[in-house]
Amino acid sequence: MTQEPATGRWSRRKQTRPSEIIEAALDLFVERGFAATKIEDIAKRAGVTRGTPYLYFASKEELFKAVIREGLLPRIEVGEALVRDFNGPATALLEEVVRFSWQAIAKTKLAGIAKLVMAEAGNFPDVAKYYHDEVVHRGQNLVMYTLEYGVKRGEFRPMDIDYTMRVVIAPIMMAMIWQHSLGVCINESIDDDRFLDSYLSLLKCGLCQRID
Amino acid sequence: MTQEPATGRWSRRKQTRPSEIIEAALDLFVERGFAATKIEDIAKRAGVTRGTPYLYFASKEELFKAVIREGLLPRIEVGEALVRDFNGPATALLEEVVRFSWQAIAKTKLAGIAKLVMAEAGNFPDVAKYYHDEVVHRGQNLVMYTLEYGVKRGEFRPMDIDYTMRVVIAPIMMAMIWQHSLGVCINESIDDDRFLDSYLSLLKCGLCQRID
Amino acid sequence: MTQEPATGRWSRRKQTRPSEIIEAALDLFVERGFAATKIEDIAKRAGVTRGTPYLYFASKEELFKAVIREGLLPRIEVGEALVRDFNGPATALLEEVVRFSWQAIAKTKLAGIAKLVMAEAGNFPDVAKYYHDEVVHRGQNLVMYTLEYGVKRGEFRPMDIDYTMRVVIAPIMMAMIWQHSLGVCINESIDDDRFLDSYLSLLKCGLCQRID
Amino acid sequence: MTQEPATGRWSRRKQTRPSEIIEAALDLFVERGFAATKIEDIAKRAGVTRGTPYLYFASKEELFKAVIREGLLPRIEVGEALVRDFNGPATALLEEVVRFSWQAIAKTKLAGIAKLVMAEAGNFPDVAKYYHDEVVHRGQNLVMYTLEYGVKRGEFRPMDIDYTMRVVIAPIMMAMIWQHSLGVCINESIDDDRFLDSYLSLLKCGLCQRID
């Protein structure tokens, strides 16, 4: 069924099995939600059978965690590097951070994970804690750093960093959620440019030092 | 818990039963999610037995709809009236709308419904459609009206209303979602005043007509 | 809902309630079968509510028995009288018996009872016994009498009365069953004249004294 | 009862399981009727647990269809072959058809299926259609062919084939039904020879060309 690489039809590719399963799980979790996704469907999409996922993941919940780990962490790390190495106007950094989140996360399947966790983490405290520490916290720091950077440079007005960060992050999060919940049913998609323009305009005006 | 007008099983409460069941369902759906909530638990919390909910609601899904109908629609209507009757500066209207959404929805259990629908409506297209038409659409109109009002009065800069509306709504939505998913697990709550202040500051600066 | 006779809207007609319920039960049992018919539907069709049938019948099963009793017994009695009083050629008696069964039973709702008992009596030994003794046995006697009558008169050939009776009865029974089971789904109805003609031709030729 | 090729739960019998389940279902459906038979009981009798039947049959109704398919269709096919290959007097063919139906169907558990369908197909239109097309229709054709064959050869008198077929079939059908409904309760069984003799005598006399 699945395409085997050139090493011959029966090379079992032990190393790649787990990630194929994670990939399949990501797709299906995002499409249907955690509870509504059957292990068997994941197995099928990964080209294996019912029992195989259990060779690599102790339970459906562990598989859920692995999906988060493999999917989001690498992107977060790229984002962190991007901020760390930046030099220039805060407005530019802000725009870079926003566009990165948009391109590298919000427009990909990974956005579905965010929605997924919001949706179902409540029933899996383990997962929630893990996600919070490894994803949310680091993502928030990224934005807070940007805001502080702008304030320090005198580009942004003084502000309550913690909470402004939440307000700043929200539209991106919501865009991710919309694309993977109601949006799908109602068949309404988002125009990237119009969204980013409206968003960035509001941010730039809203954060900047007023001269009046 | 609930007041019994008579004793025990035969207390004849056709009028109050449905809302008791809806109330119980709201609590549990919000606590655990739709799929993870058992009808029997709803029944128990409402002080009845397994069969009783089915006297009033044809299925779990219909009960879900009723929860939305009874919970959110009245608030939406109040919001609509509030906007309809308003006269004065757009900034004040905006603030009123925001504070109303916050107090009357975001800080109550109803916020959980929003989260709930985001999370699970994907698997229940019926519910999704209903929620979109009756809640999302009307809520969005409310905000769009406010923005247009400000633009017409020259208080707000010209803008892409459709998309700015999304950006404006997002922080409230996220606050609602936050409180009912990760927030719960991480045990981190939001300081109302700091959140609203940061949010309104950003909005007011971000939307207003720049004089420069 | 139901038409009340002229004695005033609230004359409760105690005497007629049970037969109205039986009538409704007959209709529905015949339409849908015993197990598939809900007491509530019977009540509704009889113009009363869920609890009322239990005032007159201890259980659904007892109601079943009552339906048989009230529906079939009177017709059987008419048939018995018809045979008892007959004088004339056996062929004519046979035809009379056949046409009576056809008109007074097979073409009416009562045919449904026969089908009903065949179908479900197995699960209700009580009912089965009752039906056998009161309906089957007496019906069979009626036919056996007719055959004996013909043999005695030298019109019919000597025969194994017990078993020929079964063969003779079968087509009528089957016609009743067809009309109330597959026939309904497949939407195939029986042409009375063609059926009776074919049936009677076979019987007359098949039973008569051969001269060869 | 059943031969276990290996021991216990893990005996891997994908090939034999379905027929074991069908067999068990046939027994119980015939004994108790379709609606009154619980899947769990079928499972138990087949030596498996609740979930197993669903590995092979999508629903109780599909299992019912399978019972028909596996049970009756092969016999029908044998009957068709029998008629197709026949050469000789029509009376002999008729007798062969009758005796075959008797031995291969009416005297076996399969007779119960016929009764079952009559009894309950009304509530399962799918099954009814399937049964009608695959069993009733083909069975009827078999008999109609026989009658036409006799008429063509001048052995049988001219007749209304469609309806005479119904009359001819009825006694066999009734015998099948009888054995699986009232007969069981009343504990009255049929003497094969006496029944077939009476039946065939009636048919032969009733259908033949009279010389008078």
Added chain:
DNA sequence: TATGAATGAGGCTTCATTCAT
């Protein structure tokens, strides 16, 4: 390493029956 038949707890829903009013 991989399979996939089998398990069995658990959820949704139905409906005959009860009984306070």
Added chain:
DNA sequence: GATGAATGAAGCCTCATTCAT
């Protein structure tokens, strides 16, 4: 007599998980 809200046992079906092969 009549009502109809409430009960609760019971049935169908799903699916995460196990484990002999």
